[in-house]
Amino acid sequence: MYAYNLCVNGFTVVLVGDPGTSKTLSLQILRDNMCQSEIENFQTRLNKKSIDLKALHVVSFQCTQNSKALRIEERWNQAISHSESKLVKPLLLLDEIGLAEHSKHSPLKVLHHLLENPKISFVGLSNWPLDAAKMNRVIVHQIPNNLDDDLKAIGEAIYKTEEHTNLPKGDIDMLVDVFKELNKQISKQKLPLCKENWLGRRDFYALIRHYMHNQVPRDSFQGVMRNLGGFRDPQFQKCLADALKKGTRKSVTEILTLMSAWEPLQCVKMNLQDENCRHCMLVCEKPYSWQLLLDHNLLSCEDAVFLFESNFAADRATMTGHDHLHKVINCMEIGKKAVLYKLKSIHECLYDMLNQRYYGNSLGVFLFFFFLSVIPPFSFFLLSENRFCRVAMEDQTRDCTVAKEFKCIVIVFKEDMENSVITYIEQFNRFVLNLFVCLILSLVCCCFLQRPKKHFLDALKSNTFHTLGRCLNPTYKQYQCLKKSLRECHNLCTETELSELFYGFNDDTIPSAISHILLQPKSQLQSDCDDDEDIKQNEKKKLEKLSELFYPLRHPAKIACLAMEIPPRNTNSTSQPFNTFVEYLLSMKKVIIVILLNYSQNKTK
Template identity: 25%
Template sequence: MQEEISRCQDVFLAELELPPNIARNSALKENIFMMVVCIELRIPLFLVGKPGSSKSLAKSIVADAMQGDAAHSELFKNFKQVYMISFQCSPLSTPDGIVGTFKQCSRFQEGKDLNRFVSVVVLDEVGLAEDSPRMPLKTLHPLLETGSEEDEDSPAAHKKVGFVGLSNWALDPAKMNRGILVGICAGDPVQDLIEPLIPSLAKAYLSLYKNQKREFFGLRDYYSLIKMVYSFSSKSDRSPTHLEIEHSVRRNFGGLLGAEDPMRHFEKYMQMTALAEATPDDLDCSPAGLLQASLQGHATGEGESRYLLVLTENYAALPILRQQLLSQQDAIIIFGSSFPYDQEYTQIKVCMETGRTVVLLNLENLYESLYDALNQYYVKLFGQRYVDLGLGTHRVKCRVHNDFRLIVIADKDVVYERFPTPLINRLEKHFLATSTMLTMDQREIVTQLEQWVKKFATIVLPAYKMDNYKFAISDAFVGYHDDTLASLVYQICCEMGQAEGNDEWKYMVRWCLC
């Protein structure tokens, strides 16, 4: 079917008299073909593409070619004669201007043979009219369906005119769904750089997806991975390095404990020789570096990354975030409860509008009200971004500041067992406990301390007394848990500093337990 359509497009292009300086590329070929077909059948058409993608050129060529019996080509003599009326859209456009253009077109069709003549409304730069406070594009809905702005059951045949909308960006789906959309993708040199990696990344993701016990990772994580890899290549104008791939994988496929290391899994499917060599500018792939990059919006095409879901144990992530990552940011922490006021999103709304970072804990009943915000698909008006908050019919529009960031902190078991899959998929996931923030040297000290603690809490008794006498580490050290020693080492290192070659912090750690 695709080959048949391509041959038809070639026939159309061969019948045209084009100047020698016009390239007969695929974009021009597709634009002309779709424009001729849709005009002939009076089907609304939207051509969307970047400047220079042959939209206006195709319009001029078609207007010159479709002259009915006066056409230069024998092929185009079989098509209708076309009469185009262009309307240049802008932020100052009004509904009356667009309606008037449709009425003018319909008057040209009145009294003519509609099988041989068609008037066409061409809205040029139609996307600019979206910024008009008078919302002129709302009038397109009935005009594209029936040709009349009134709700007529059977409007006169001459009122149904052809329509072509030219835009540099996609419009509201409510408008584009009333016609045929042709998206024109210009050649992308960055895509050529990452295209060899995409099959391997896709296979690795598919394998990971099929082998997980529940849908912890989904398509949103994969798409975010591709966008991040694309962004790295776009900024450097080269294929991504190994560390850039690792950074992207760990950013989008982290947070799942007990599973295979995500980077090791992806390496099974990738040819690492296809990657560029490491550079001094590569981002940090440590847990702290990944979180810091996410909060600062690194490695995304528009400087914006997904909001964060931080899995933790005993809420250890909260003091770490406050101490290491949020100290330089204007952050507010909201800890929910069963009280009615704590189930409202008023505070979150204020943070969105003012650009503050908000950290949410224990607010499971509220997260579903934020789904539209977590999608990060905003309605833009006068340069501002807006999103809906709420559930059901109780929804409010909220302005979203460019600096707004959202972090959800939750116990890992709660996330694995109770968080809904749509919520998990929308967020960038990381596991953060005190132990994950330690260096290799610090972890070695923690291991030594664990051995010492076990010896300290071991009581040697005759075998006949051991069955009735149980003594745990928490009996010797009140409040002891799995993260206690790591927290102790981490806190002392932060307070004293860990200069290279300075072992004073090690003696301080041992002194705290003596």
């Protein structure tokens, strides 16, 4: 606030700080207190100190990597035009000025001569320092990142803003201890995806805010798993379990039970249903992992718009980016879900939306969410139920309506995360999706804790998890056993031959097939039975059904090769004649597709 007061008196300031350090919020507080409608009240409080101030008029510009010098200079001239008024003092705000520094157009060079003898106040907000040529022309204020020292004060301040909450005040200290301990442990470990400062301020704000309105930590770890536990690496989960054990003083069994109740897909589901939480980032190990959302009915094609990155020349044109932005804006207005598949090129244009920096109406009343501020958000009375946010399109911005039902899902790959900065990833609730891991985590509570099926069902409220537990032990060893069964069934010598026999076979194929079986109605799978012989028979039927799913995926050339080399086991080779191509056409009398290498050709009678 002191730095902003400097700019009110005609100085030029660049404020540098990590996400969540209240750069934008501080300016908004200053703007709200010094706007024309409130300046008289503010002036009355300052009269005791003989301070005379004009109303503050802020001219803002959202910077992106597509910003151009011409637009910045236009905003500068616009702010200067207001300096002729005796009632207001203009201030030019360049939000996220650090993004413009990476623009190929070098738009910030225009500031070199404008800042030599500025006639207006100037503020630049950045998550990282700028180059020396600009920093030497302004007053630079670096906000220290004393995260550990601030956590308790922040948690208590947020707690005081809520009059009605089920969260005991003592649990604030417990959540602070858990956050600190987890941050401390992962900083010592060299985990994939977990960079330095993997956990940020916004993660803590989201954690506290969640428990203000939901079940307290002693009854549910939903808030912990959604805001802190999205990375399902075993080593990371061990760090999280240790931090929870130390902070909550619960037993290992209790902690694992509460953690297992919130596997990745369940967390994503609750995130999509919660109107007040952050948007969702899915970190996929495979290009198709995100389709779990469709398979498990978390998304539907009618309620979501899918936008994909493309490397075709025509799709990399500027108009394609505009088309993507307009589709996202349409989703914002009607309350649909927007799924952005590796579309990082438009993320900067949607910076305010991804940060959920919404305001209520044209009067400038802002609705800030808990994870944007270092201090608790103030309770503003909104005159309208509509919410708006800025969207930057090239070097211009426009205000767009945001429906309460709107949600954005950003899909990235692991390599994208490794090349991303914390300022980008901290905007989201982050979840790592893997078919095999999602399947294992759905069953780990039942198998690891060795609880009776009835207790497990009562805990997870599911009628599907136990079916796989009856036929397969969800461990890596059993997963390898399934691979071995497929190899033996088709007389394959090595695992690499599985990809030769089955189209598209990879590490996720078997878990995907198992998931498909589990999603079938219970009557089609098996009934409850306690006799060991019946259980073995059901397990055998399960394996047979799993094998049946792979039959249509078999490569014809590989089948013929195997048939000629080694007769299939448990099969009478004389009863499996191979008809000639013509004989097959005559018997089928329909269109078939003959696959030759990577080409296909239709053949008819």
